[in-house]
Amino acid sequence: MTPLLALHGVRLRYPPGFTLEVEALAVRPAEVLAVIGPNGSGKSTLLRVLGLLERPEAGEVRVGGRAVDAREALAERRRMATVFQEPWLADTTVVGNVTLGLGFRGIHGEVAARRAARWLERFGVAALAGRRARTLSGGEAQRVALARALVLEPGVLLLDEPFAGLDQPSRTALIADLAAVLREDRVATVLxxxxxxxxxxxxxxxxxxxxxxxxxxDDTARVFQTPVSEEVARFVGVETIVSGRVLSRAGGVTRVEIGGRTLEVAAAADPGARVRLAIRPEDVTLTLPPEQGGGSSARNVLRGAIARITVTDAGARVVVDCGFPLVATVTPRSLGDLGLVEGMTIAAVFKASAPHLLPGLAPHTP
Amino acid sequence: MDVLVQGFRHALRLLAGGDPDVLGILWLSLEVSATATLIALVLGIPLGAALALTRFPGRVLLVSAVNTGMGLPPVVVGLFVTVLLWRSGPFGDLEVLYTPAAIVVAQAVIAAPIVTGITLAAVQQVPEKFRLQLVALGASRRQMVWVVLGEARLPMLAAVMAGFGGVISEIGASMMVGGNIRGQTRTLTTAMVLETSKGNFDIAIALALLLLALVFLVNWALTTIQQRRAL
Structure with a gap:
């Protein structure tokens, strides 16, 4: 399968003095490829290189397997469309904005207006067609910006933090609408x-x-469930990363000793090996200890005192001291039902399949 | 004080009566300054846009030169245009010195840096990321510049106002290259100087009122456009 768009051996310095180095990255037809990373990791620079908006110092951008040279950049750029964090609407009407890119491609008049109307409709902003762009709310403006990009029927849609500037309700609604559009039209997208x-x-x-x-x-689920390093694990939301020693391996279960406790883990490792375990907070549930009526069929039940509770918009983040700090997330409901308070003893429960062994530590290192 | 009141009365009579001399002067001034402003726009807008959108060695020097040019003393322009158009000068063969064309040239030289400087500032205040967005939507360089100029249209109306206002009120250059020849190169400002020196205050005041009214009307029209679009 020839990738639609790919980077090969790309190298480029970006402010304030970092270097983007991408050996190979390919966008496959109809897929949504997310590029995630902390601020300053070079994500936006990478997207600009993909979009032929910035030329790398070394390496090449390939479209359909062929390297793009400077003379073809405009023609190739016209097969893509980029939406940035800010909508950057021109000071004209909504329809004038949505037909802007069509105009650049020589499509004007009735044809352009019809196509614009259809895409405004799909993003639920058809009623705003005649409004001046500067009178729109942030959410409306970003919908117009997405319509303006998708009306071009791009081979690849490039999105640079398109939801970052929106308030939570507008953002949730827009993500759902965009997901529907991308699913229906199978637009190859880099987010x-x-x-x-x-x-x-x-x-x-x-x-x-x-x-x-x-x-x-990798596939989205695999990146989140099996990060390849501690750095990646931290970024994809793993909160508990602890070191332990493999005690034994039998019947598909690896027993690992950590902080004086023994955990049962599904992942394979050699006895005696030092390992690092990554556990996602949402994979850990909290229950009352067995003698207080709690109970679980899961492999790992660790008793410990609650060290800290931090309330978040989705519930709470609870740190349990089980000989090592284990982080769990709980819903607002269980926070109340269990009567969780700092200092109380609780049982932290997770399946043997929950911990992921981080590679990188040589086996048998003391 | 009496002189002033008398002057105003006479001035209004002259204007109401449609004095052919005064109307001729008004028409010439309008024609010359409008043409000069138009030429300045044709030269200044592309130059200002180019200076705003490109980076090259010596750019800052050039921008400084333009900014200096915005305050160019008209007599200095008058002097150099006279030298260039002088019978034995490099453009002497054209024989345009002491004709309205010479005034147009001098006024265009005065207005062009004003238009260039204001265009430069107007285009520069359009964010660079907006330009990147246009390119990302498939704009060629020319299409990008066109849309950016459209975005800057309101501040650029100021360029028209400042350019026209500057040249219609200018006196030094018009006097030097036009010669203040009655019925040929006499403009509102040069006529005013002459009539004042002759003690004909009433005529001078009539001309002053006309000049003010003219500048006001042009600015009023442009401001109306500007403020309506700004809402």
């Missing part, structure tokens, strides 16, 4: 975001970019 939730909601594959390099590129 740059620092928000893991957006990547999980939209992406088929995820590339994790840290300090200018792609650290992991």
């Amino acid at each position: 740059v975001t620092h928000d893991r939730g957006e990547a999980q909601a939209l992406a088929d594959r995820v590339a994790v970019l840290i300090a200018g390099r792609v650290r992991q590129l």
